Amino acid sequence: MARNKYPGRCYCCGTWTPPGYGHFERHAGHWRIKCVKCASGRVLTDKDPGVKWAQRAVKEAHDA
Numbered sequence: 001m002a003r004n005k006y007p008g009r010c011y012c013c014g015t016w017t018p019p020g021y022g023h024f025e026r027h028a029g030h031w032r033i034k035c036v037k038c039a040s041g042r043v044l045t046d047k048d049p050g051v052k053w054a055q056r057a058v059k060e061a062h063d064a
């Protein structure tokens with residue numbers, strides 16, 4: 001599953017999920033976000049490679 005590049009609420013627990021702190025999945029024709037805590041039980045920090053990747057992707061989208 002890919003990390004979310006866009007923030008949004010986890011459809012599972014309702015937690016606000018910043019870029020990289022969740023996964024997105026296709027559902028009923030749109031995308032929804034599931035936080036990593038719900039998906040795998042892990043608690044992420046800014047040092048997580050997936051979080052870094054998403055933050056860099058967001059920054060590049062802004063810079064472009």
Ligand SMILES: [Zn+2]
Nearest residue numbers: 010013035038
């Ligand atoms: Zn959740």
